[in-house]
Every structure is written in C-alpha cells, then in structure tokens.
Amino acid sequence: MSDSLLDVHIKHTLQTVHGKMPMEIALSLPKGRILAITGPSGAGKTTLLRQIAGLLTPETGKITFGNQVWLDSAAQGSVAPQLRNIGFVFQDYALFPHLTVEENLLFGLPKGSDRSIVDDLLNATELSNLAIRKPNQLSGGQQQRVALARALVRKPDLLLLDEPFAALDYDMRYHLQDMLLKFHRQHNLTMILVTHDIGEIFRLADQVAIIENGKIFRQGTPAEVYANEQSKTEDFVIFGEVLSCIKQADQLLVSALVENKVRQLTLPLNLAPEMIPGNTFTLHYPMDVARVTLIRH
Numbered sequence: 001m002s003d004s005l006l007d008v009h010i011k012h013t014l015q016t017v018h019g020k021m022p023m024e025i026a027l028s029l030p031k032g033r034i035l036a037i038t039g040p041s042g043a044g045k046t047t048l049l050r051q052i053a054g055l056l057t058p059e060t061g062k063i064t065f066g067n068q069v070w071l072d073s074a075a076q077g078s079v080a081p082q083l084r085n086i087g088f089v090f091q092d093y094a095l096f097p098h099l100t101v102e103e104n105l106l107f108g109l110p111k112g113s114d115r116s117i118v119d120d121l122l123n124a125t126e127l128s129n130l131a132i133r134k135p136n137q138l139s140g141g142q143q144q145r146v147a148l149a150r151a152l153v154r155k156p157d158l159l160l161l162d163e164p165f166a167a168l169d170y171d172m173r174y175h176l177q178d179m180l181l182k183f184h185r186q187h188n189l190t191m192i193l194v195t196h197d198i199g200e201i202f203r204l205a206d207q208v209a210i211i212e213n214g215k216i217f218r219q220g221t222p223a224e225v226y227a228n229e230q231s232k233t234e235d236f237v238i239f240g241e242v243l244s245c246i247k248q249a250d251q252l253l254v255s256a257l258v259e260n261k262v263r264q265l266t267l268p269l270n271l272a273p274e275m276i277p278g279n280t281f282t283l284h285y286p287m288d289v290a291r292v293t294l295i296r297h
C-alpha cells in the first residue's frame with residue numbers, strides 16, 4: 001500500500017504444544033489507522049506484536065516504519081526496541097514494581113518534557129487518587145490503566161495494545177476506549193490492538209485481521225470481515241453491543257452500537273434477559289425467528 005506507514009513481512013517458526021507451526025504475516029498500516037488483530041488463542045498475535053516492537057526477532061523478514069528500516073534480516077539490520085518510539089501495553093501490565101503509579105508514568109516521559117501530560121493521563125484514567133501507590137497495591141484493572149497511561153506518556157509513533165481492556169468491567173472499558181479514541185484523534189496515533197471483543201473491534205478499529213495458525217486468515221474493515229462470516233451461514237447477522245433497553249408494550253426497544261453506529265432495534269420480549277447494557281450479541285435474521293447468541297457477558 002503506497003500510503004502505508006508500517007510495513008511488516010515476517011516469517012518465523014512458532015513452537016507450539018503440538019510441534020512447530022510456520023508463521024508468515026504480511027501487513028501494512030497507514031498513518032493514523034487502528035488495526036485490530038484477533039483470532040484464537042495461540043495463533044501468534046502476541047508474537048507478532050513482540051516482533052514489531054523488536055522484542056523478538058523473526059527468523060526472516062523486513063519491517064519498515066516511514067523511512068526507517070526497523071528490521072531487515074537480509075541486510076542483518078535491526079533497530080533496538082527503545083529507538084522505535086513504540087508504546088506497548090502488555091497482557092501482564094509489565095509495570096515497574098518498585099515505582100509508584102506516578103513514577104511509572106514519569107519514567108516514560110522523555111527528559112525535559114512538560115510533565116502536565118502525566119497529570120492529564122492520571123486524570124483521564126481516574127488514577128490521580130492512586131498516584132502514590134505501588135503496583136502491588138492495585139487491582140488488575142487499575143494496573144492495566146497504569147500500563148495504558150504509561151504507554152501514552154511519550155506520545156508514541158505506534159501504539160501496540162495486547163488485550164488492554166480484557167480485565168476491566170464494562171463501564172471502565174467503555175470509558176478507556178473513549179479516552180483512547182480521543183487520544184487517537186488528538187495525536188493521529190497509529191495503533192495495533194489485539195482483542196477478542198467484537199464490540200471493541202467495531203468501536204475502535206478501521207481494519208481487522210483475523211490470524212489463525214500463524215497466518216492472516218481474513219482482513220478488511222470490521223463490516224467486511226464479519227459480513228464474510230455471515231455468508232457461510234446464509235443468515236443475515238449483525239454484531240452489536242447493548243447500550244440501553246426498555247420494554248414497550250409487547251416488545252423491547254434496544255439501543256445498540258452496531259458497526260460503530262447507534263441503532264434502534266425492536267426485538268421480541270423473550271430476549272430481555274440478554275439485552276443488558278454491556279452485553280455483546282449477534283442477531284440472526286429474519287427477525288421473526290430472531291435469536292440472540294451472546295458472545296460475552
């Protein structure tokens with residue numbers, strides 16, 4: 001893609017419990033776009049992020065970012081991770097245990113920079129009251145918010161997020177997704193997000209790539225990718241996230257986030273137990289036999 005900022009072509013051998021699995025990925029990402037990576041456990045999603053960050057060197061490949069060559073195995077060249085100006089939010093938070101929340105953020109701040117961004121991010125992630133705590137005095141969700149704020153402190157050129165909101169409850173997840181979108185708009189941030197959450201993919205991502213067994217199995221906009229899935233069943237399927245639900249006469253009026261738009265759905269009353277704000281659902285049409293499959297509570 002001519003306007004791409006990030007270009008990745010890598011080959012690697014994954015060592016899985018079932019033996020060796022060849023990994024081969026090619027992807028491009030234009031500046032300011034958000035790519036979601038999804039797929040089953042063990043498919044190679046985290047490994048790909050680690051390769052892009054420079055924490056793991058693929059056996060062969062080339063990774064370019066703008067006019068920088070981050071990796072070129074043919075030329076035996078590689079740019080060290082700390083020189084790639086990447087923000088990385090790991091699945092396991094990876095905070096400095098001996099530093100407070102505030103110190104964890106200050107650590108990431110380039111020398112001489114205005115520290116007001118630290119206070120802004122502490123506020124935005126609702127961590128100001130916890131600023132003097134150490135990571136072992138925080139819940140998993142709070143630690144994840146620190147990890148997110150720390151990754152944003154240096155205004156990275158590329159933000160890599162490995163299931164950043166998986167440990168959070170619905171309200172906090174929604175709030176942090178909004179914060180991330182705001183930050184993304186302000187700084188035209190380019191992001192890759194690993195997630196299993198289809199609602200999150202529709203809300204945040206411009207593109208989604210499904211990785212299976214070390215290869216991109218399908219790629220496109222969320223609507224394209226999940227529309228393809230529908231054709232297999234010959235059903236019309238929509239994915240959504242419930243925002244609100246009220247009973248009216250003998251039906252339910254549901255406000256849902258569907259393909260990044262708020263839609264009003266009129267559904268049968270028997271679906272009431274599923275239509276709780278925060279639930280993600282798929283609806284299979286035709287509506288007279290509508291059934292709801294919950295992906296996640």
Ligand SMILES: Nc1ncnc2c1ncn2[C@@H]1O[C@H](COP(=O)(O)OP(=O)(O)OP(=O)(O)O)[C@@H](O)[C@H]1O
Pocket residue numbers: 013014015016017039040041042043044045046047048056
């Ligand atoms: N450095 C490595 N070299 C070779 N194989 C690896 C390496 N790190 C992990 N693997 C293996 O590669 C496979 C993919 O792991 P990875 O962590 O990338 O999966 P994932 O898609 O992120 O899964 P999950 O959704 O569970 O986090 C696993 O079988 C893992 O054991």
